[in-house]
Amino acid sequence: MHDTWSMGRVRAMLSWGFVRGPAATYAFLGSGSTLASFASVAAIALSAALGAAVGALVGVVTRNSVGDVAGVGALIGGGLLVAWLVLSLVVGAVLWVRGVSPAETATGEKPTGRHAAPSDGWRRRGEPLVPVSLVLFFALMTLAFGSLWVHARQVSQPWDDRLTATTNGTVVTVHEPAWWEKGSGSVDIRYSVAGADYVIETGRDPGEHVLAVGEVVPIQYVATGPADARCVWTVESARSDVTFWFWLSAGCAFLGLLSLIGFLGGRWRSSGRLGG
Known part of the structure; x- marks a missing residue:
């Protein structure tokens, strides 16, 4: 029972890390709102700043050049988020081929009412x-x-x-x-x-x-x-x-x-x- 529960948790984490999470990101960025564009740039800057802070701390602990290590940390932090955005694009492309919307994948629920109409702009199966x-x-x-x-x-x-x-x-x-x-x-x-x-x-x-x-x-x-x-x-x-x-x-x-x-x-x- 415990092993089954643990495997379920692992599957859920992997699903959010490689499918549902990127799909939610794609749905948010594809909404076309000004907030989405600002949030993407702010997230990259914040990720780079956190990476620089961690790099600076590592530089102090290891007694290396704080500036150099902080720069490497900023590149790693910003690069990780850019890689996440690229993964979101790949997941979005796969969902387009399958005819499943990113919002449906992220929530795990099929859209109903006006969200199920083809006017939402996403491809449906058979189209x-x-x-x-x-x-x-x-x-x-x-x-x-x-x-x-x-x-x-x-x-x-x-x-x-x-x-x-x-x-x-x-x-x-x-x-x-x-x-x-x-x-x-x-x-x-x-x-x-x-x-x-x-x-x-x-x-x-x-x-x-x-x-x-x-x-x-x-x-x-x-x-x-x-x-x-x-x-x-x-x-x-x-x-x-x-x-x-x-x-x-x-x-x-x-x-x-x-x-x-x-x-x-x-x-x-x-x-x-x-x-x-």
Whole structure:
């Protein structure tokens, strides 16, 4: 009798540690409330602070560097909670596949009344495994990253069909971005060719660092038309970004294709067309 009771306690603890507890965490964080977002950040900070306190105590007892041991303790404390959140995501994914809501798993009771309606947003058994929102998400990500890849590819194109030369220009004006714009703004760069001054406008952050007034910048210009020019640093930065944006957009496109296949397959199966 005692052994059976002990095994039941162990099973309950393991269930809360690896299934019901993470499911409850997922249900709380997935509620969409401001409190949930604040609580997750506060919990990580508190866990790191407790780890740092324990590490500092260990450092005092062992006569090691308190700062170093406290830093390790903070990393361990914060890392443990992050690992718990990752486990919650894994449990949530498994529950999604099974068609069981996290709230139902955490409480051990099936939802009734309005909580049992499909409007709660969680997948039920027999419904498509992949939601259409996931397909749309990857489609939007593909468009966003794809546009960045196209832009970087255009900027990085070599001017092999033109006779070009390089010179040094000087940043003369900084244009701060408007409140609705992203980035660090733009700059005007003045350069001289054959005694004539020219000015081009380019991004303030060409990839190396943020440009400031008076800074000297290499400029590539067309020999037959010096007004047609560009910043060398911007071109070099775009060339290094082309591969990154390409693979990122290609990865999103691949995941979007898999999601679309899963969504269509789920709709086909749920409509009763598969297997008669």
